[in-house]
Amino acid sequence: MLSITNKVERIVLESPFLSEGLRRGLINLSELARQLQPQLESDLWKPVGQAAVVMALRRVTERLPAAAAHGDPALTRRHGQLTARTDLVEMTYRHSEATDACHRQLLAQSGLLQGLYLTVTRGSNEVMVVCSRPLIPLVEEVFAGERLLARLDDLNAVTLQLAAESHRTPGVYHGILKKLAWDKINLVNMISTHTELTLLLEKEHTGAAFSVLSTLVTH
Structure with a gap:
């Protein structure tokens, strides 16, 4: 008991x-x-x-553990692990039989444009596209026949570089998100890969988020 x-x-x-x-x-x-x-x-x-x-x-x-004075060990100890992207748009479409073809066409055509941000996330019933503003006409053209469920403009992204072994660290995401919640910073969405965590934020919250997250980074 x-x-x-x-x-x-x-x-x-x-x-x-x-x-x-x-x-x-x-x-x-x-x-x-x-x-x-x-x-x-x-x-x-x-x-x-x-x-x-x-x-x-x-x-x-x-x-309770004391506040980390030198950043989070789950973040990499090298320069350049905290980066920002501005002027992004998130568009969510209903998944259909044509979604995969739209995805392939979008990647093929956007590959000709250098330096722009694009990520496509597929869920069970939805497909989310996050892109730089100049890519909006291309996304709208490629997904013209698909049902748009939601669109969020004026977003920025902050990407944290994680250590390769961070997937073995219990609560690594919790520690990051807790600091944002404590400072009342609204998180619109998050996208992760093996060593990168990208946080989508409203434009007015980006500066505060960058300041909070920078305290986690060790140089």
Whole structure:
């Protein structure tokens, strides 16, 4: 059976806001303990005293990792691991039998244009195209017969270079997204490859996101 401390630790670690708030000393432990009491009593099937919860919170807080002073080890230790792209558009189409042909045609024709951003992500029912603004006429021409579900303009992208072994690091994405959420930076979408994580952001949030993410990068 779980102890009070173990259960409190699970609750804290599952919430980026609680873990960060406790680590920074921003949360009143007594008030948090009072709010957690009903959930703990329900989960543990026994009465739980507020003082016991406060003590558990103190123990959990002491075990929380300190803020990284030199970046995240899951990010590469080389220059150029944080880059930005501006003036992007995201268009989402309904997947159809013609989608694959549209995709091939788009890649073939866009290959003649150098220095522009283009990525195509295929889901079960949708196809998402993210491209530089000059590519919009080409995308619209190629997907002219397809159903457009959504279009988001005025987006920017920030790409983080990850270490090759980052896929073995538990919570590597959580640590990155937690920092954005803590600073109330809205993430429109994210695209990942083996060693790159690209975050799509509204234009007005890009500067703040770049500033927050730069604290994760080690040089």
